[in-house]
Amino acid sequence: MANAKRVAIVGVGQSLRDTAINKKGGWKTAVVDAVYAALKDARMEPTELDGGVVNYHGEAYMGHGGLGPPLAETLGLAPIGIIPVIAQCTGGGITALTAWSQVASGLHRRVLCLAFDVDDNVHILDNYNVSNDSDWDYMAGIGHEEALALREAAYYRKYGYDLKVVARWYQSAYWYANRNPKAAYFKVPPPSMEELTREVLPGSKLPSLEANRGVAFTLGAAAWIMVPEEDAAKYPKKPVYMAGGEYCVSPALISKNIRYPTAAFEGSDLTDLPATRYAARKAYEMAGITPDDIDLAQTYSPGLAGALGLEALGICKPGEGGKFILDGQIGIEGKCPTNTNGGQIAFSLTSGSDVGDMIVESVQQLRGEVDLPARQVKNAEVAVCQGYQAIGSGSTVTVLTNRKR
Amino acid sequence: MSQFSGEWINHDMIFTTFRAWRERLGRYRLEGSKCLGCGQVWFPQRHGVCPKCHGRDLGSYQCPSTGKVEEFIIKDNPFTDLSGTHYHGRGKRVLAMIELDDGLHVAADLEDLSTADVKVGMRVRMVTRKWMRESNSNWQYGYKFVPA
Numbered sequence: 001m002a003n004a005k006r007v008a009i010v011g012v013g014q015s016l017r018d019t020a021i022n023k024k025g026g027w028k029t030a031v032v033d034a035v036y037a038a039l040k041d042a043r044m045e046p047t048e049l050d051g052g053v054v055n056y057h058g059e060a061y062m063g064h065g066g067l068g069p070p071l072a073e074t075l076g077l078a079p080i081g082i083i084p085v086i087a088q089c090t091g092g093g094i095t096a097l098t099a100w101s102q103v104a105s106g107l108h109r110r111v112l113c114l115a116f117d118v119d120d121n122v123h124i125l126d127n128y129n130v131s132n133d134s135d136w137d138y139m140a141g142i143g144h145e146e147a148l149a150l151r152e153a154a155y156y157r158k159y160g161y162d163l164k165v166v167a168r169w170y171q172s173a174y175w176y177a178n179r180n181p182k183a184a185y186f187k188v189p190p191p192s193m194e195e196l197t198r199e200v201l202p203g204s205k206l207p208s209l210e211a212n213r214g215v216a217f218t219l220g221a222a223a224w225i226m227v228p229e230e231d232a233a234k235y236p237k238k239p240v241y242m243a244g245g246e247y248c249v250s251p252a253l254i255s256k257n258i259r260y261p262t263a264a265f266e267g268s269d270l271t272d273l274p275a276t277r278y279a280a281r282k283a284y285e286m287a288g289i290t291p292d293d294i295d296l297a298q299t300y301s302p303g304l305a306g307a308l309g310l311e312a313l314g315i316c317k318p319g320e321g322g323k324f325i326l327d328g329q330i331g332i333e334g335k336c337p338t339n340t341n342g343g344q345i346a347f348s349l350t351s352g353s354d355v356g357d358m359i360v361e362s363v364q365q366l367r368g369e370v371d372l373p374a375r376q377v378k379n380a381e382v383a384v385c386q387g388y389q390a391i392g393s394g395s396t397v398t399v400l401t402n403r404k405r
Numbered sequence: 406m407s408q409f410s411g412e413w414i415n416h417d418m419i420f421t422t423f424r425a426w427r428e429r430l431g432r433y434r435l436e437g438s439k440c441l442g443c444g445q446v447w448f449p450q451r452h453g454v455c456p457k458c459h460g461r462d463l464g465s466y467q468c469p470s471t472g473k474v475e476e477f478i479i480k481d482n483p484f485t486d487l488s489g490t491h492y493h494g495r496g497k498r499v500l501a502m503i504e505l506d507d508g509l510h511v512a513a514d515l516e517d518l519s520t521a522d523v524k525v526g527m528r529v530r531m532v533t534r535k536w537m538r539e540s541n542s543n544w545q546y547g548y549k550f551v552p553a
Binding site for chain 2: 135136137139140141142146147149150152153154157253254255256258259261262270
């Protein structure tokens, strides 16, 4: 698979995550801002696009369905059909995979990729949990957050960590966001270590509200344009290539993430993210890399998901993600700078846009053109982006590189 | 407001009674499935295929109603009155991963106990309690667990 046909990303764009601005125009303003920024970045006219793919969290989350026609018309791109993907926080990775297939097959040559979401069209605190199995866990009151909290509790118990891990993780996110003018929490002081390590109840090892406050729910959009590798030289920016990618899944109920009785999940428990692990294995094989080649990573970041993600990506061994974070290895001078835009904690948690935001950030890092130099990873050549869907039961891993073949 | 209830009820998503009825045996008494080919047991009930051997011949299986707490969290949701989750008892709650006596796992709330009394390894038994509301304001019911 190392010889899979690569595609180039030649333009990227994002909407601001300043909620006070974005909420005036809603999702339509956000998608227009992101797409036209990507077109400008590529020096491409809208009429040059010949295909499109879009991800959003889902109809229940934003109150819109059948998005192909309204989206294309909103963007002024009709009659181009923009294929909808509905895969929550990991769908931007599926958007990239779908667009890759279109370009590599020759079906289209200039494909718009878009990932977006809106947090205030409907009551998302209820409906975003429908991303879980809604016949069982959802009805029993076990949503995305509860399932992740069970994973965290199991991780603390198995490896002997405490809330300092998640506190350091959150503070790192704020460090990056404070150096990212597009971040929702740009110039917002981070919660203190005391706030972040305060338990909801003594002995619970679960953070109180102060930590949860750190997750930056906003609406917003990310866009990027993919073309065949051989066309990359036609565009002005340093080319970045999608060299590997995969989407894998694991059982959708949190109770089935312990000793699921098939060979693929043998020995798995709540601290494991096999969907990410399998997707990473395939994506690295396609790209011809190992975890040691990774210069920076973007992972799904609320709570301890980041530590689990670093381990599933192979950047750390099982149980060592917590130490990696405590040792500062996710910082700008660390072994693997992680969530360099501030991540979902402090850049924005925009669900459908999450992996799209990771891809845009990675492209800018690999070009060496991050807006504020303080968070520029020096001499970066390989970036990975990890999506986390529902309870971690779906995951994309995307490998981007500026290396030529 | 619902015409049937004085409580504030959110109707962004309309669930029906039908889906609850389809899964009633699992929700009310932990009835799962057993593969008649390889013998693997499952909860919730499978719908026509065993993922382990891919056999299509499945029978019903009665899960044990007792087990032990393998992991738990104490959830303190501050959005109780605003979240529209329809979930009974939302607010401070104990959510546990329970290993049933046959080794199957179920995630469910623990009730009838103080949060300070929850321990990994404690014995629990299944009860039927309120889950969420249906679109007609009726409560859906399902499994929860209490100290054995």
